[in-house]
Amino acid sequence: MSRALVAIVGRPNVGKSTLFNKIAGRKLAIVEDSPGVTRDRNYTRAEWLNHHFTLIDTGGIEPDSEELIPSLIKKQAQIAIEMAHVILFVVDAKAGLTSTDREVAQLLRRSKKPVVLVLNKVDNDKVSEHYYDFYELGFGDPMEISASIGLGIGDLLDEVVANFPEGVETDYEDDVIRVAIAGKPNAGKSSILNSILGEERVIVSPIAGTTRDSIDTYFEHGDDKFILIDTAGIRKKKKVEAGVEKYSVLRTVAAIDRSDVVLIVIDATEGVTEQDTKVAGIAHEEGRACIIVINKWDLVEKETNTMRDYTREVRDQLAFLSYAPVMFVSALTKQRLDKMIEKIKFVSNQHAMRVQTGVLNEVIAEAMMLNQPPSDKGKRLKIYYVSQTNIKPPGFTVFINDKELMHFSYQRYLENKIRENFGFEGTPIRFYCREKQ
Numbered sequence: 001m002s003r004a005l006v007a008i009v010g011r012p013n014v015g016k017s018t019l020f021n022k023i024a025g026r027k028l029a030i031v032e033d034s035p036g037v038t039r040d041r042n043y044t045r046a047e048w049l050n051h052h053f054t055l056i057d058t059g060g061i062e063p064d065s066e067e068l069i070p071s072l073i074k075k076q077a078q079i080a081i082e083m084a085h086v087i088l089f090v091v092d093a094k095a096g097l098t099s100t101d102r103e104v105a106q107l108l109r110r111s112k113k114p115v116v117l118v119l120n121k122v123d124n125d126k127v128s129e130h131y132y133d134f135y136e137l138g139f140g141d142p143m144e145i146s147a148s149i150g151l152g153i154g155d156l157l158d159e160v161v162a163n164f165p166e167g168v169e170t171d172y173e174d175d176v177i178r179v180a181i182a183g184k185p186n187a188g189k190s191s192i193l194n195s196i197l198g199e200e201r202v203i204v205s206p207i208a209g210t211t212r213d214s215i216d217t218y219f220e221h222g223d224d225k226f227i228l229i230d231t232a233g234i235r236k237k238k239k240v241e242a243g244v245e246k247y248s249v250l251r252t253v254a255a256i257d258r259s260d261v262v263l264i265v266i267d268a269t270e271g272v273t274e275q276d277t278k279v280a281g282i283a284h285e286e287g288r289a290c291i292i293v294i295n296k297w298d299l300v301e302k303e304t305n306t307m308r309d310y311t312r313e314v315r316d317q318l319a320f321l322s323y324a325p326v327m328f329v330s331a332l333t334k335q336r337l338d339k340m341i342e343k344i345k346f347v348s349n350q351h352a353m354r355v356q357t358g359v360l361n362e363v364i365a366e367a368m369m370l371n372q373p374p375s376d377k378g379k380r381l382k383i384y385y386v387s388q389t390n391i392k393p394p395g396f397t398v399f400i401n402d403k404e405l406m407h408f409s410y411q412r413y414l415e416n417k418i419r420e421n422f423g424f425e426g427t428p429i430r431f432y433c434r435e436k437q
């Protein structure tokens, strides 16, 4: 399912992060199987009346340097304009209208994207003394909210959802594999994209019904259909100033959001960097299938065990992605690109695979026999029944006697047993524990 992207913009201290947290609140409380990757919480999934969207707080992007505030905010607004379907422009009812608000408004107006003007810090039902000043910004009636108290948020979200462009939430065709090419600048993402599209067996054609500014690419390879998702900056190079790494991470988030399979492209001459780890962590947490692609392999001097040693090092650094295949390619010489396309198809199938309940429970029963479930203070974990309740990524609901007794290490053991028996290569697996007496 495709989701809309909503971005919050505005100058510092107007309450952007308070609003972000208010909307994100419920979601953030869910404890996920975290790989221990630190990640900036400036984006989240959110849901309102059966609409699912991704919310980004552009203010959460810290400046790399002592950048001047107005230029920083403008940059953030540009990111929002580039990526978002709807923009929440937050202003401050207590402080009133400022010149920075006016500058941001000018950028946003020119973008022609839907903008919802949010007048924050209206903590009671009195109309703000500055209310009418904000009409000057040209976005109609300001929507009054109090992010900290939580007033007006429902109405605001109604308005956000009403502004989603048509078609943004359509279901994807099931037989098309959506691929995001992620990685840091210069890793070779655009070269890989162009090399794939230049392959002999690849037939590129335009996608019907895509929006004007979408530059996703549809192609067929044999009987298989793919869409290479545009990560702005791959096809259209550097529209927004480069240099601020966090921006490229945000763009990657948007692409990963719409993908089935993520290629995590690593520059072979540099190895795994912190940003690669971050991107890999996002793909993992978002439950996408992944392939670790070591590009520029042509530049690496090889001896007998170079590939084996390199793999070991990558595995070490991206330990939480132990399920992801590692491939060594060269966009330049096209080495193993054909294989990579086949691998994309393969992990995508694994991502969507369902196993039969009967066989699954046999595997679990055998696993429990080989390695007894843990116990605590005389009480032992009992697993009654396991059933696969999700795909993309595969999710297993485990009916047990007591959640406290399900230790991470035992869950990991069960995961390994499931993988040994069924594969699930390239895809994360989720467990949901349910107590049953």
Ligand code: GDP
Pocket (backbone or CB within 6 Å): 010, 011, 012, 013, 014, 015, 016, 017, 018, 019, 059, 120, 121, 122, 123, 145, 146, 147, 148, 149
């Ligand atoms: P940001 O810089 O735009 O992300 O702003 P913050 O969310 O960090 O908020 C800046 C300040 O405004 C903080 O002290 C918040 O507690 C305060 N604030 C945020 N929302 C409200 C609100 O609805 N009412 C009031 N009175 N204060 C708020």
Ligand code: GDP
Pocket (backbone or CB within 6 Å): 183, 184, 185, 186, 187, 188, 189, 190, 191, 192, 233, 234, 295, 296, 297, 298, 299, 329, 330, 331, 332, 333
């Ligand atoms: P992007 O920023 O990730 O899209 O990276 P580019 O595709 O623009 O590549 C960055 C640089 O690396 C360019 O100079 C490419 O020609 C070069 N490059 C990309 N892939 C390869 C490769 O497989 N081998 C070699 N030797 N150079 C490559």
